[in-house]
Amino acid sequence: MIQIAIVGGGAGGLELATALGRKLGRKGKARITLIDRNHTHIWKPLLHEVASGSLDAELDAVNYRVHAHRNGFAFELGTLCGVDRARKCIELDALVDDTGEEILPRREKHYDYLVLAIGSVSNDFNVSGVSEHCIFLDSPDQAQVFHQRLVDRFIRLDQALEAGQADRKLRIAIVGGGATGVELSAELFKAREWFSTYGLKTITPEHLEVSLVEAGPRLLPALNERISSGAHRELLKLGVKVRTATAVVSASREGLTTREGELIRADLMVWAAGVKAPGFLSAIDGLACNRMGQLLVEPTLQVQGDTDIYALGDCAGFAMEGPDDQQRWVPPRAQSAHQMADCVARNLRRRLAGKPEQAFVYKDMGSLVSLSEYSAFGRLMGGLARGGISLEGKVARLAYVSLYRMHQGAIHGWPRALMMAFTDKINHFIRPRFKLH
Secondary structure (H helix, E strand, O other): OEEEEEOOOOHHHHHHHHHHHHHHHOOOOOOOEEEEOOOOOOHHHHHHHHHHHOOOHHHHHHHHHHHHHHHOOOEEEEEEEEEHHHHHHHHEEEEEEOOEEEEEEEEEEEEOOOEEOOOOOOOOOOOOOOHHHOHHHHOOHHHHHHHHHHHHHHHHHHHHHHHOOOOOOOOEEOOOOHHHHHHHHHHHHHHHHHHHHHOOOOHHHHHHEEEEEEOOOOOOOOHHHHHHHHHHHHHHHHHEEEEEOOEEEEOOOOOOEEEEOOOOEEEEEEEEOOOOHHHHHHHHOOEEEEEEEEEEEEEOOOEEOOOOOOEHHEEEEEEEEEOOOOEEEEEOOOHHHHHHHHHHHHHHHHOOOOOOOOOEEEEEEEEEEOOOOEEEEEEOOOOOOHHHHHHOOOOHHHHHHHHHHHHHHHHOOOOHHHHHHHHHHHHHHHHOOOOOO
């Protein structure tokens, strides 16, 4: 039986495994195996909500094994550490528990077709001290580490204020004025409100100091200036200290040091200043990468140099012509991964049926940014540089939520996704609105 291995269970990888499992796996036309280092899936654009506590990853995550059983594919826990193209095998690293005891040995898996959907990691640009002192939000585990530290800091602050230390504050610095940095900044103020609601009443808005640091001239460079300015104003209203045109040259236990030598003091620091593909991709023999470390792909999303390997999502370097006739790369967004997953699923089915594969065409559906429950901004329909419909407020917030519902529809089917949406509404009344531990 044809073996199709998909490495990476993010938005694109999970949607692809689900689609192929339903179309091929259930019918015995191919064996589909999804491989991921985690047991569960959380939609990556929501990791800032996991970090703040607005989303409980333990309750909202999709269990890969259960989902695989329901949708006609297999799941295997593992971390990719090598690809032998000549033998058509992938090598998975040994799996150990928190005591160092081996659970699964280092092993190989054969494939006929391989799909790499391993996403991206934060790019620290080799800034001194960042990897040691800043938290990245690349995975649910990292988001939960930040959340636990946030909870501990809030509790410690509340105790200090009750003891009469009125000058104490919780200082949080976020580097990167893209969607993650902007959304997390707003979520932190909502988190303070919920902590106050649930008992830490001595903590008021002036006791939380959030600094959002962006090296570029404005926030949200992927959106137009009107939306960027609107988000900037809303963050200032919340109390965020927005620092644009401010480059960070080092990080330490005390905080961030700027190019001008200023120290931005912080108790917690998050680095969200850009992404790159995982470094080991460039070590796969015979495959070319771009400057971001992404695998260069053909129009069909097959990697250049091997027709039996496909790449999609953040790890795929797909060159396209921009509106200014300049070459650009498909941006590392969830919508890109979704569209690429559709293309790869279609091409693999066509290939097994003996039909020619089709070229991928990226359609920019716009971008949306949510400032927690306070507001939202974005643009829909049409490329960001070609115009479209600008949204703001409740309408933009509704559109933002609908993106997650579309992802749920792709992996669960619309009947189940609608039931999940209804369940979420009910849980607003029967569950705490915020994760406090």
